[in-house]
Amino acid sequence: MVPTPKDKLKDIVNQGVKIDIFDAEEAIKLYEVIGNYKEKLVKDNFDNLFGVFQIALIKNTILAINKIYEEPKNKYQLRSLPDAVKILKDNCNDLKIEYREQLEEKLTNWGFDKKCLISLSDSELTNIVAEALSTKLPSQDEIKDIKDVRDKRVAHHEFIDETKISSIMWPHLEDLLERAKKIVGVIGNHYLGSFYENNDGEYVFSSEVSKTSRSLVRLFQKAGIVN
Structure with a gap:
């Protein structure tokens, strides 16, 4: 059975991007x-151990965010947001919009004229959505830093001049993560018909991430590292 555009979107989001967002968000919280x-960790001589953990968490974050924004390949479909946006663009006549009024409201908040949106057909509105989401995807320049680190430091052990690798800042990684959650919120709520973003614009699965970081704090407490 040939998968429908909705099936493809569901696979990209649920089997790919949603998992990568969770991995990146969890790694950042633990870090x-x-x-x-x-x-406290330095005082108890645990700094080397947890320094290794932090390096692994950085690598996990970089790999996850790279996967989220990997550009589509001609030969095969990726589970990435650029591929999801491409599916929206290429199948605007076939995708059903769920909760259209809420979608119009979101686009209005993004600066679109509501009267104009109301007059559009579903396919025309989906085309607008695809264009709007495209602008939220990072440019090649914006994501170059983390691709460099993935290619030069994480995926391969190349002998290179360290000064040629741009530094990675957590705010930049967190910004890319927030953009991903917003895009998934739109696709999930309005084209998959599932609840990915609440009425306040919050990504609903973020609450699950805190469980692991809270467990780490409890571990520190039981070990007597913190009160």
Whole structure:
């Protein structure tokens, strides 16, 4: 059975991007918890151990975000947001819009004229959505830094001049993560008919991420590292 455009979107989101968002968000939270207790860990001589953990968490974050924004390949479909947006563009006549009024409201908040949106057909509105989501995808320049680190430091062990690799800042990674959650919120809520973003614009699966970081804090407490 040939998968429908909706099937393809569901596969990209649920079997790819949603998992990668979780992995990146969880890694960032764990990294932050370790950083918050750095002085205590150094005092108890656990700094080397948890420093190794932090390096692994950085690698996990970089790999996950690269997967989220990997550009489509001609030979095969990727589970990435650029591929999801491409499916929207290429299948605007076939995709059903769920909760159209809420979608119009979101686009209005993004600066579109509501009267104009109301007059559009579903296929025309989907085309507008695809264009709007395209503008939220990072440019090649914006994502070059983390691709460089993935290619030069994580995926391969190349002998290179360290000064040629741009530094990765957590705010940049977090911004890319937030963009991904917004895009998934639109696709999930309005084309998959599932609840990915609540009425306040919050990504509903983020609450699950805190479970692991809270467990790490409890571990520190039981070990007597923190009170």
